[in-house]
Amino acid sequence: MLIIEDLKKTYGKVTAVAGLSLAIRRGEFFGLLGPNGAGKSTTVRMLSTLTPPSSGSVSIAGRRLDRNLTDIKRTIGVVPQHNNLDGEMTAWENLELHGRLFGLGKEERRGRIKELLIFTELEERAHDLVRTFSGGMKRKLMIARALMHRPVVLLLDEPTVGLDPAVRRKMWDLLKTLKAEGLTVLLTTHYIEEAEILCDRVALMHEGVLIELDTPLNLIAKSGTIVLEYFTQGVTMSEFFATREEALSRAASLEGSVNIRPANLEDVFIRLTKRRVSE
């Protein structure tokens, strides 16, 4: 559904994305993880047609980004990291503008707006100015807007950043519904838990390079399913083990308190990005 081959983006001497290649399957919920400056947002901006790649190729639903720009735009829905709704327009008007720009007819537009406002639980605020909305409501409206023209691929750039935990969980429910409906989704996130809950596969990026790609469970299994943590010389150290017994055996040789727990994607993420920095 989405194929990226050797995608690069440079700004002068700075390389934001250095030869990214990956393929996302139809109906897959795919996560792009990485620390700040990893190149996730630049990748999404290139896929969103907001930034031209320096080199490499992208094909979405069989259409090449460099050859079928208008077709590609009809294929993708984009939810950027920052709010880019028109605050001086109502929720309905923002969706209406999007529908008009994508050439939706009057009846289709009206029906789709109603449907999406119900889906995002914003129907009661349909005719309020967007500048009066909370951060979570704006984010939901941005998702509704991206879905207006029925895209086949949805690009979500940090959709829950800055939201409080309760609102974030509501957003996850919304995204899980999209996943259940079989939409292909590319999600970038800082929140490892979010990727673990939502994504079928995740790619870890660091300094513009793809360092690992697999399902969350496989990534954890590869690193070691058990983590042993201990504090020494002012630093918390983590070691990975395949079994709890191995971890206990290692803990016996250590002084002071230790913590043994199941590994999660965050441990894998920190381990891989740290390793990368020290290399």
Add this chain to the structure above:
Amino acid sequence: MRSYLAILWQEFVLFKRKFRSITLGAMISPVLYLIAFGWGLGGGMTVGGQNYLQFVIPGIVALTTMMVSFSTVGNAVNLSRIYDKTFEEFMVAPVTMTVYAAGKISAGALRGFYSGVLILLISLLFPAGLKINGFFLLILMLNCLVFAALGFTAGVLIDSHADMAKFTNFVITPMAFLCGTFFPLEKMPWLLKGFIGLLPLTHTSQGLRNSGGDLRMLGLNVVVLALYFVVLFVVGVRTCTKAETIG
């Protein structure tokens, strides 16, 4: 065409929402100019054998429509690209930059034209004996299109709102005062007069004053303004195609 109409629809929605503030805002400066230069300074004065009020009203119409068309498009495009990022909504939509530019420039020019009509209505309170005909309206619309296109190009090209203000100070404000709006250009030094003669607002001031007279001169004014519009539109579209939102 649908995308073009969508952009005009959006601008109309915003215009309706801010109708009062837009209308009052468009009236304040021209009313002050009319009072100061018309009643105050110009009472009883004549310029080239005509009443000063009759002379100055076309100048005020020219400069106000320039200001409104330029700032409406320039500020909106610049803010949407740099601050509120609404420009991205158009970049991710299947809308060519030519259509986007055409939509924004048309909407800005219509806002400028609206402010021009307001001044003409206000000027009915002043006994100036203006000649308003098809040429007058044509020149007025061309002026709005030229400065809406300049505003679009500046809005896309300039990367900060502070620099937009500098552009206004260095380009728009001098034109507002020098291009034959408040005084005739006959007594200007020849070099400066030659330079001012090349500027679009000079052709608007001349054309609006001359709308009932010399057809050859009017033709020149129309051609110069039309050329300015075409060049600025093309430059604006090309710049916009290369532009990225700062994100």
